[in-house]
Amino acid sequence: MADDDLKDWMAPDPGAEGEDGTLLTAIPHSRELGMRLISRAPDEAVMMIPYDPRLIGDPETGVMHGGAITALLDTCCGTAVMMSPRNPASTATLDLRIDYMRPATPDRAVYAHAYCYRATRSVGFVRATAYHEDRDEPIATASAAFILNFKGNGA
Amino acid sequence: MSDAAFEALTAKIPYIAFLGVDFERRGDEVTGRLAYSDRLIGNPMLPALHGGATGAFLEITALTSLAWLRVLERIDGAGEWDGAFDPQPKTVDFSIDYLRSGKPQDAYARAVILRRGRRVANVRVEAWQEERSRPFVAAHGHFLLPQGAKA
Secondary structure: OOHHHHHHHOOOOHHHHOOOOEEOOOOHHHHHOOOEEEEEEOOEEEEEEOOOHHHEEEOOOOEEOHHHHHHHHHHHHHHHHHOOOOOOOEEEEEEEEEEEOOOOOOOOOEEEEEEEEEEOOOEEEEEEEEEOOOOOOOOEEEEEEEEEEOOOOOO | OHHHHHHHHHHOOHHHHHHOEEEEEEOOEEEEEEOOOHHHEEEOOOOEEOHHHHHHHHHHHHHHHHHHHHHHHHHHHHOOOOOOOOOOOEEEEEEEEEOOOOOOOOEEEEEEEEEEOOOEEEEEEEEEOOOOOOOOEEEEEEEEOOOOOOO
16 A cells, blocks of 8 residues: 555544544543544444543643653554454554654643554554644654454453 | 642642552652553563553653643742643653563663753653563653753
């Protein structure tokens, strides 16, 4: 897949999807962060964390802590892997690398879009972006690998 | 004096309290503790700690270790802490390896500052639960240092 195609594929419009997705109640820590599922499709997921003063990392600026964005990206990447047509029964993060491009803007929700660009019989490879509205202005990008578990292979 | 400085350093950051992280320090050695709470669970079936929570715990420990080193230098330079902090280091990148699933109990972490230059620091950090020699999550990252900080 050409890079441009990938870019288009990774550019959902969260405004069009609405900002009041389902609260992720099944995952206690995600629920605590107020994390919401905006949309899912094969191999991909979009999620969001509303701005919350409890998540501030720098009291001078009111900017959200990178740790909250880590949790958002990890959850979004894991969900994209679970959306793989290979249909894994469960998955676990092997590694997650996050590059921070710029601080999040205070008082604004942070979105994440994750795309599982390859899934083998044992591993899912994922890229993700965290942003406010415009995915071309990323707050952070991530690259992750997940182990895939299937029913009947000891999962 | 340095106890007050250390407390002030971490108390001002809401997310550290949100996650339930506190620190024990002996001189320049800083150990983070992630106090277990049901709110930290990512997989209720196992159950296991959320990878986002443990990753964030490592990043907090790395940032606090770097910031604390800078406070110690200010104390050394001035003879006492002047009550001020440098702006926080900024994470450039952070790479987390998940080694084992985190059990529903307290976790501990320590950072090693591999190199601290004028602009950038390179930090390794590991967390463990029952045995220090069996880390369950490890990370390394680069951090931009506030300008004006000593090399």
